Amino acid sequence: MKNFILLMGFILISTFALQAQTTTKIKVAGNCGMCKGHIEKAAKEAGAVSADWDKVAKVLKVSFNASKTSTDKIEDAIAAAGYDTEHKVATADAYSKLDECCQYDRTSKTAVAENASCCKPGASCCADGVVCKKGMTKDGKEMECCKKDAKCCKDGSCCK
Numbered sequence: 001m002k003n004f005i006l007l008m009g010f011i012l013i014s015t016f017a018l019q020a021q022t023t024t025k026i027k028v029a030g031n032c033g034m035c036k037g038h039i040e041k042a043a044k045e046a047g048a049v050s051a052d053w054d055k056v057a058k059v060l061k062v063s064f065n066a067s068k069t070s071t072d073k074i075e076d077a078i079a080a081a082g083y084d085t086e087h088k089v090a091t092a093d094a095y096s097k098l099d100e101c102c103q104y105d106r107t108s109k110t111a112v113a114e115n116a117s118c119c120k121p122g123a124s125c126c127a128d129g130v131v132c133k134k135g136m137t138k139d140g141k142e143m144e145c146c147k148k149d150a151k152c153c154k155d156g157s158c159c160k
Helices: 002-019 033-045 071-080 092-096 109-115
Strands: 021-027 048-054 059-065
């Protein structure tokens, strides 16, 4: 009888623990099996209970306890590892640290959408002491880098 009560208690606790988990899908840029390992590791380090990135679909299926982490924190960690997500864009520095085979095409809609606003005044992509203004690069030379679809914004060189 004692074992039965313990078993029922374990089942009850397990049921509540499973209900507290959130499962979602996140679009994440990447290329290869090494990317898969880096993306999943970053997600788990941010608190994901499980993470599985599909390199063909470019989608990460992630489960996590919403009281311990969030989709936002997981996406921040993935971007910090060098991978663009549907809501976060990796810095040029984080991206450049990826192995050559992992350096995916950054002209994806995700990267363009975020980098298109890279020349907003005071943007973090501006060099130290430079206030980024429309048509300006870090050395003050005039350019059209701040237009929404400008090539330099897509490749991350705008106002660096």
